[in-house]
Amino acid sequence: MSAQKLAVLTGATGGLGRVFAHRLLKDGWRLLLVARQRNALQAMVAQLGPEHQAIAVDLCDDKAPVQVAHQAAMMGGASLLVNNAGVNRMVAFEDMTQAELTQQLQVNLVSPTCLTYAMLDQLEANQGTIVNIGSALGAIGFPYQSVYCASKFGLRGFSEALSRELDGRVSVKYLAPRAADTAINDESVRLLNKKLGNTMDCPQVVADEFMALLKSKAKRKGLGFPEKFFARLNGALPELVDGSIIKQLSTIRAHFAAQSAKLSSR
Known part of the structure; x- marks a missing residue:
């Protein structure tokens, strides 16, 4: 049995997942x-080396968690779940x-x-250690992201509660990136972020912060300014954030109306 500790990484083939895998x-x-x-x-396992393994499952399948846990146990047991x-x-x-509503809640929170x-x-x-990858939108409710926010607010609450419950037994951490330059944000979202002046971080920046959180004693970490500031402000004085975000609503509505018109004209 290898002396190396085992990390289980979900979403491994995505933009963040691939970079996390290489950093780990x-x-x-x-x-x-x-x-x-x-x-x-x-292909990833072939690139990383024979001591690594993979399991292809849909995490929305009720049997998937047990299948993943079983394979991890067969590899000697996990010391890290991401x-x-x-x-x-x-x-x-x-x-x-x-279907979209259910999928977001299932993949982002239930799974x-x-x-x-x-x-x-x-x-x-x-x-x-458990590291749950959340979002800045797990602390800030944002228009046109209602269900995603619900799932990430839930993941943040789950992480916080479980961290306190398992103190001294398992370390539970929560990372909250802002918008990342990955495929989860399509061209329409990228264009809207540009209109709103929102910064998108490259996966390497998020991975740096992920590794820093993993190696620290901290339980949570938010990324980016002003997102971290707004997350704290929203927790203390949400009515102030209401006004700031609602000012952006006309831009958001106009953007999606234009996108809809473009699709209708094809």
Whole structure:
């Protein structure tokens, strides 16, 4: 059995997941990569080395958490779980489909909670760590992101409560990036961020902060200014943030009206 500690990383084939995997590898971790795309996972394992493994599962499947936990146990047991998988579509609430609504809540909140439950025994046995990848929108309600915000607010609350509950047994941390330059943000969202003056961080910047949080004694870390400031202000004086964001609403509505008109004209 390898002496290297094992990290389980979900969303491993995504923009952040790939960079997280390489940073963990560089820091000496063995990896169990989790995602839906079997071919992409196999290519990553071939690149990273034979001591690493992958499992192709849909985390929305009720059986997936137990399957992941079983494979991790067969590899000697995990010392780190990174709940990184996530989905988002920026859209008016009334324009969402029921399937989109359910998927966002399932992938972003229910699945990491269930995977944490399935992995808890081995993480506790190894005095391990859980890092939940949230969002700045887990502390700031933003228009056209209502369900995504709901899922990330929930993940932040879950992380905070579990960190306090498992104190001294398992370390639970929460990382809240702002918008990242990955495929989760499509061209429409990128254009809107530009109109609003929002900065998007490259995955390498997020990975730097992820590793810094992992190695620290801190339980939570928010990224970017003014996002960190607004998150704190929203917690203390949400009515002040109401006004600031509502001022942006006309720009957001106009942007999506233009995008809708463009699609209708095709």
